[in-house]
Amino acid sequence: MSDVPLRLAAVERRYHTEAGDLPVLRGADLALAAGEIVALVAPSGTGKSTLLHLAGLLEKPDGGEVFVDGKAAGTLSDDARTAIRRTTIGFVYQFHHLLPEFTAEENIALPQMAAGVTRRDATARAQELLAAFGLAGREKHRPGKLSGGEQQRVAIARALANRPRILLADEPTGNLDVGTSGRVFDELLEHVRGEGVAALVATHNPELARRMDRIVTLAEGRVVAAG
Ligand SMILES: Nc1ncnc2c1ncn2[C@@H]1O[C@H](COP(=O)(O)OP(=O)(O)OP(=O)(O)O)[C@@H](O)[C@H]1O
Secondary structure, three states: OOOOEEEEEEEEEEEEEEOEEEEEEEEEEEEEOOOEEEEOOOOOOOOOOHHHHHHHHOOOOOEEEEOOOEHHHHOOHHHHHHHHHHHOEEEEEEOOOOOOOOOOOHHHHHHHOOOOOOOOHHHHHHHHHHHHHOOOOOOOHHHHOHHHHHHHHHHHHHHHOOOOEEEEEEEOOOOOOOHHHHHHHHHHHHHHHHHOOEEEEHHHHHHHHOOOOOOEEOOOOEEEEOO
16 A cells, blocks of 8 residues: 555646636646645635546546556556545545435445445444444434434545545535534544545635645645645
8 A cells, every 4th residue: 555545746637618728727736645634725616626526536637647545547447446436535525415215324335335345244334433423323314314414424424434545525514504514524534534544625614724734725727735
């Protein structure tokens, strides 16, 4: 295993629009050390989601390379990229994207079963995570029966279920009221630190950003250090 679970090297991404080419990332470099938690704080429209999609191997860069655990993603087959997304990377979004017809426990067990874990072990891990997030007793609830904060806790637990080395989060508490957001965010950080996961977390909230190890921003399509 590499000591640098995630590295972006000279990554470029442009979108083709009716008005012409829109260069969003223009040689972005970023390395996450094992267990390091980095905040990505940048104005709207500067490319935070784009960078997270590339880091998560959901899209391919137009130039440069993304390295996951030292492996150049561009050299991998689609199947190998999918396997890395399942086992090495966890994702949390602003909206929870839980499956409404499944219980909290099943939502956390299913991605583990997709990665080859037995139902029994996946359910045990789901229960352990739900308890760690203060949701013991809510295992059989469907997402619609949970509060916004509880839904987001389940989504975070799901992202950690396969013990990823990397967590990518895009405004993970952006949909919650201020008080709940702060609490859920602290729980996210506690569990990410506890499990030694490297994390890249996009947020508009400077107060939440300061709780992380380091803050970076985007300027002219590149990653630069922020205050
Ligand atoms: N699929 C696409 N096609 C064309 N343009 C796109 C596409 N996706 C993003 N863009 C444009 O690229 C730029 C960066 O978008 P991105 O979503 O990465 O920004 P962001 O920093 O995450 O913004 P926000 O903070 O508002 O979520 C924006 O100008 C956006 O309009």
